[in-house]
Amino acid sequence: MAFEDVFPPSLKEALEAVQEVPTYGERGASRLVYNLMKLEPEKRLEVVNKLLEASKKLRPCKECFLLTEGELCRVCSDEKRSRKFICVVEESQDAYAIERLERYKGVYHVLGGRIAPLEGVSPEDLTINELMDRIERYGAKEVILATNPNVEGEATASYLASLIKKRFPSVKVTRTAYGLQFGGLLELADEHSLEKSLENRR
Numbered sequence: 001m002a003f004e005d006v007f008p009p010s011l012k013e014a015l016e017a018v019q020e021v022p023t024y025g026e027r028g029a030s031r032l033v034y035n036l037m038k039l040e041p042e043k044r045l046e047v048v049n050k051l052l053e054a055s056k057k058l059r060p061c062k063e064c065f066l067l068t069e070g071e072l073c074r075v076c077s078d079e080k081r082s083r084k085f086i087c088v089v090e091e092s093q094d095a096y097a098i099e100r101l102e103r104y105k106g107v108y109h110v111l112g113g114r115i116a117p118l119e120g121v122s123p124e125d126l127t128i129n130e131l132m133d134r135i136e137r138y139g140a141k142e143v144i145l146a147t148n149p150n151v152e153g154e155a156t157a158s159y160l161a162s163l164i165k166k167r168f169p170s171v172k173v174t175r176t177a178y179g180l181q182f183g184g185l186l187e188l189a190d191e192h193s194l195e196k197s198l199e200n201r202r
């Protein structure tokens, strides 16, 4: 009997589909799909339905690219949030991690990743032109670079800093200061160190 006759077609298709998700290779897909199948059928469908709902409803905010359900996210549609401060993050989850502190009163800009030449991610793949456009339109005073504290995140921050300084010399560019206690991803940072990091920006 050939392997194709043994392997259920729906399982094959599910595994292939999940592999389309960035960072999910064959292993990631296996882990998700086989573990999902361990759930009771009812629970499993509930999980999938939530994903379906989120997939239908969520899209990037047309100003800041934060994942949101409307045309504009809640931050951009809030008149009280200052357009003079733009906090640049790699992904939506980084912005939500800062938002959870309920301290920051400016707006965000989601780059959609970081510059990573080895992975084929160049500046053109990120929302950098849109960031420049917003700095200009808003007459921003300060741009806070809150990319992740790793090699690519630092390189992306330096790249943006020099670009902004060249085009908008009067705009203050700051980088969130990270305690050595966390070299991990921004979204994993505990609230205390994240808060300190925002306060101690340089």
Ligand SMILES: [Zn+2]
Pocket (backbone or CB within 6 Å): 061, 062, 063, 064, 065, 066, 072, 073, 074, 075, 076, 077
């Ligand atoms: Zn927005």
